[in-house]
Amino acid sequence: MLNLKLRKLIFPIICLFLVSGNGIGNTAPLDVVTSIKPIHSLVSRVMGDLGEPQLLLTGGLTPHIFRMKPSDIKKVINADVLFYVSPKFETFLKSTSLIKRPSLNAIAFAQSEGIKLYPYRTSKIWFTEGDSDDDHEGDMDMHIWLDPANTRRIVNIIEETLSDLDPMNTITYVKNANLLIKQLYEQEELIRELLRPLRDSSMIVYHDAFQYYEKAFSLKSFGAIQLKSDETPSVKHLTALKKIAAEKEVSCVLAIPGTHPRIATAVMGNTAAGYGVVDHLGQYLEPGPESYFQLMFEITQSILDCQEKDEAFMFGAN
Numbered sequence: 001m002l003n004l005k006l007r008k009l010i011f012p013i014i015c016l017f018l019v020s021g022n023g024i025g026n027t028a029p030l031d032v033v034t035s036i037k038p039i040h041s042l043v044s045r046v047m048g049d050l051g052e053p054q055l056l057l058t059g060g061l062t063p064h065i066f067r068m069k070p071s072d073i074k075k076v077i078n079a080d081v082l083f084y085v086s087p088k089f090e091t092f093l094k095s096t097s098l099i100k101r102p103s104l105n106a107i108a109f110a111q112s113e114g115i116k117l118y119p120y121r122t123s124k125i126w127f128t129e130g131d132s133d134d135d136h137e138g139d140m141d142m143h144i145w146l147d148p149a150n151t152r153r154i155v156n157i158i159e160e161t162l163s164d165l166d167p168m169n170t171i172t173y174v175k176n177a178n179l180l181i182k183q184l185y186e187q188e189e190l191i192r193e194l195l196r197p198l199r200d201s202s203m204i205v206y207h208d209a210f211q212y213y214e215k216a217f218s219l220k221s222f223g224a225i226q227l228k229s230d231e232t233p234s235v236k237h238l239t240a241l242k243k244i245a246a247e248k249e250v251s252c253v254l255a256i257p258g259t260h261p262r263i264a265t266a267v268m269g270n271t272a273a274g275y276g277v278v279d280h281l282g283q284y285l286e287p288g289p290e291s292y293f294q295l296m297f298e299i300t301q302s303i304l305d306c307q308e309k310d311e312a313f314m315f316g317a318n
Helices: 002-024 037-050 070-077 148-165 167-198 211-216 235-247 261-268 291-305 311-315
Strands: 032-034 081-084 105-108 203-205 221-224 252-255 274-277
Touching (some): 032 037, 105 148, 167 291, 203 235, 274 291
Parallel strands (some): 203 252, 252 274
C-alpha cells in the first residue's frame, strides 16, 4: 500500500520534470529571417511576443537591386527559418546556396500549396513586339501578397511552420494567426466597399505590379508604361497607350516610387486621368506588425486619390 501511495506521488512529479525538461530546448525564441516588409509584418504578427523576425530588405531597397552583405548572409546562416516569396522574386537568394542548406527551413510562399498564381500579362500593350526572350515570358507574377486570399494562406503557412519548429508555443501561434486572419477579412471588406465606385473605371500602370490587387478588388488596367525596369518606354509604345487612355477613358495612371510623372503625361494627354504613386513593397513604411495593413490602405487611398489630374502635384507647382 505504501509503495502504491509513493508511486501516486512520484509519477506526477516525474511527468512535470519531463515536460519541463522537454521545454528547456525551446525556451530560446526561434531565429526567423524574412525578405521583404509585407512578409516581415505578417510573420511579426504571428510570432507576437515570442520573438521578432529579422528583415533583409530595409530602407527603400527593392529585391531587384538588393545585394546581400556579409551580415545578411550571416543572418540566413544562423536562422531557423527563412520566409520569402520565391527565388524568382528575391533574385539575390537565387544566386546563393543558402536556401538549399539542410539545416535551414526555407519557405518560398509562391511555391506553397494553396497560393494562387497569375502569369505575367504578355499582350503587346504589356510587352512590345520582339520581347519574346524577356525574363517575364512564361513566368508567373510574384506579387502574391497583394491578393488578400493569398495573404491569409501565407499566414496559415507561417503558423504551421512556426508550430512545427516550436510546438511548445503552438497555441500562441494559432491564436495570433486566427486573430490576424480575422482582421485581414475585415480590411478586405472595407477596401472592397471603398473601391466599389471604381469598378467601371480604367487604369494604366507604370509597372505591372498590381495584377493581384486589381483582380481581388475588381479593378481594370489596360497596359504598362515601363515594360522593363532598365529601359525607357519607346515613343511607339507611349503612343499606343495614349490611344488606349482616350478610348478607355482611363481615370488613373498608377506609378511606383522612383518613376517620373513627366512620362505619364505623354500617356494622359488631354484626358482627365490622374496620377498616383503606390509603394507596393512598402519600401518607405516603418517595418513592424502593422505595416501590412498600412500598405494595403495606402495603396487603396492612392487609387482613390488618383482619379483627377492634378497638374500642381505632377509638376511640383506651388
